Amino acid sequence: MPAPTRTTNEEILAVAVRLVEEGGPDALTMKAVAARVGVQPPSLYKRVQGREHLLGMVAxxxxxxxxxxxxxxxxxxxxxxxxxxxxxxxxxxxxxxxxxxxxxxxxxxxxxxxxxxxxxxxxxxxxxxxxxxxxxxxxxxxxxxxxxxxxxxxxxxxxxxxxxxxxxxxxxxxxxxxxxxxxxxxxxxxxxxxx
Missing domain, CATH: 1.10.357.10 (Tetracycline Repressor, domain 2)
Incomplete structure (x- = not known):
């Protein structure tokens, strides 16, 4: 049986937007996003290519x-x-x-x-x-x-x-x-x- 999905692309984007709104682009890190969505940072790379890609999604x-x-x-x-x-x-x-x-x-x-x-x-x-x-x-x-x-x-x-x-x-x-x-x-x- 496959492991349950722990986050979604929309949840990741929503968290990324909040991080930028709270602290500007520098506050957007893969580690910060992972912590807020409840996964390990490497898991994010299954959904986004990296920090710049995620910043582009926010933009x-x-x-x-x-x-x-x-x-x-x-x-x-x-x-x-x-x-x-x-x-x-x-x-x-x-x-x-x-x-x-x-x-x-x-x-x-x-x-x-x-x-x-x-x-x-x-x-x-x-x-x-x-x-x-x-x-x-x-x-x-x-x-x-x-x-x-x-x-x-x-x-x-x-x-x-x-x-x-x-x-x-x-x-x-x-x-x-x-x-x-x-x-x-x-x-x-x-x-x-x-x-």
């Missing part, structure tokens, strides 16, 4: 979660401006709720830990759609990159406590989200040259 889960959040936010509004603002707010909520997973999305990861292009494409789809609706299909990628870079920069600084000059970061975030969304409404023939 893919984070990207999939962000994709779902952004899809829901974009779908809530008919107006493209409202869609970008809603996505920015949803991403901020995700970043505050899961700061280490948010950071992992933009971290320089080893090749084995990088999310697949399919997962990254799904995570980018809502922003590309919104960018295209505002700036036109030919500038969708430029618009999506602008939205993403602003949101990532703002949220990274906010989470690090870098805003020390007073004022409320939430109000500044709202100002920025509106400013970015409205700036993308202006179609451009060439970079830096408005029509």
């Amino acid at each position: 893919e889960r984070a990207a999939s979660d962000v994709a779902a959040v952004l899809d829901e936010a974009q779908a809530a509004g008919e107006d493209p401006l409202d869609g970008v603002i809603a996505m920015a707010r949803s991403l901020r909520e995700f970043a505050h709720g899961h700061p280490r997973l948010f950071g992992l999305l933009f971290a320089a990861l080893p090749d084995a830990a990088r999310p697949s292009r399919d997962v990254l494409a799904r995570a980018s789809a809502a922003v590309l759609t919104a960018g295209g609706r505002l700036a036109g299909p030919e500038r969708a990628l430029d618009a999506a990159r602008t939205i993403t870079a602003w949101a990532y920069g703002f949220l990274t600084m906010e989470l690090a406590g870098a805003f020390q000059l007073g004022g409320e970061p939430g109000e500044a975030f709202e100002f920025g989200a509106h400013a970015i969304a409205h700036s993308l409404e202006q179609p451009m023939d060439e970079p830096g040259k408005a029509r």
